[in-house]
Amino acid sequence: MDWEQSYLEKNVPWDLGEPAPPLISLLEHYDRSLLASSTVLVPGCGYGHDAEAWRRFGLEVTGLDLSPTALKSARNLYGKSIRWMEGDFLDTSLAPKHSIDMIFEHTCFCAIDPEQRKNYVRSARHWLVPGGKFLGLFFTDPPPREDGGAGPPFGTDLQELRGLFEEVFTITRERSPDRSHPDRLGREVIIEMVRNP
Numbered sequence: 460m461d462w463e464q465s466y467l468e469k470n471v472p473w474d475l476g477e478p479a480p481p482l483i484s485l486l487e488h489y490d491r492s493l494l495a496s497s498t499v500l501v502p503g504c505g506y507g508h509d510a511e512a513w514r515r516f517g518l519e520v521t522g523l524d525l526s527p528t529a530l531k532s533a534r535n536l537y538g539k540s541i542r543w544m545e546g547d548f549l550d551t552s553l554a555p556k557h558s559i560d561m562i563f564e565h566t567c568f569c570a571i572d573p574e575q576r577k578n579y580v581r582s583a584r585h586w587l588v589p590g591g592k593f594l595g596l597f598f599t600d601p602p603p604r605e606d607g608g609a610g611p612p613f614g615t616d617l618q619e620l621r622g623l624f625e626e627v628f629t630i631t632r633e634r635s636p637d638r639s640h641p642d643r644l645g646r647e648v649i650i651e652m653v654r655n656p
C-alpha cells in the first residue's frame with residue numbers, strides 16, 4: 460500500500476475528519492488515569508485529529524507517520540505544538556529508546572502487513588518507558604474493502620492481540636467502546652496495557 464500516494468490523491472477513506480469517537484468519549488469522561496502520562500505517541504497519525512485531541516487534553520504529543528503529505532496537512536490543521544515526525548514505526552533506530560509514557564494506537568496496527576505485527580509490538584516496547592501505557596483501539600473486524608482486496612485494513616481478534624502483546628505487556632483492561640463511528644460499530648475493541656519492566 461502506497462500511503463503517500465493515497466494522501467497525494469486525497470484518497471483517504473479512513474479519515475474521519477475528527478478524533479476517533481471512542482477517544483472523544485474517553486477524554487470527555489476524563490479518565491484521570493490517563494493523566495499519569497505526560498508524553499503520548501500516536502503512530503500512523505494521518506491528518507492528526509487524534510494527536511490534537513491528546514494535546515488539548517494536556518499531554519505532550521508526537522504524531523508519527525510515513526507520509527510527508529499527511530504530516531504537512533496535520534501541521535497546517537493543528538500547528539506546531541505537536542511534534543510531527545516522519546518515519547516508520549517499525550524502524551526502532553528512529554526512536555529514542557524508552558522516551559514515551561503512552562502510545563495511542565488507532566488504525567496503524569490494522570494498516571501494516573500482518574506479518575509485521577511482532578515487529579510492531581517490539582517497536583511499541585522500544586518507544587515506551589517501563590511501566591508505560593499502551594492504549595489500543597483495535598479494528599477487530601473491518602468492513603470489506605470496496606475493491607475486494609484483502610487489506611489494509613487487516614482485522615485481528617482478541618486471541619491474536621493477547622498472544623502478541625502479552626509477551627512484553629500486561630493487559631489491564633479490555634472493553635468495547637461506548638461510542639463508535641457508524642461504519643465501525645461493533646467492530647472495535649479497546650485494550651489497555653502496561654509495558655513490563
Ligand SMILES: C[S@@+](CC[C@H](N)C(=O)[O-])C[C@H]1O[C@@H](n2cnc3c(N)ncnc32)[C@H](O)[C@@H]1O
Nearest residue numbers: 462473474503504505524525526547548566570
Ligand atoms: C488507515 S490510515 C489511518 C490514519 C489515522 N490514524 C486516521 O485514523 O485517520 C494508516 C496510517 O498509518 C500510516 N502508516 C502505515 N504504516 C506505517 C508505519 N509503518 N509507520 C508509520 N506510519 C504508518 C499511513 O501513512 C496512514 O497515515
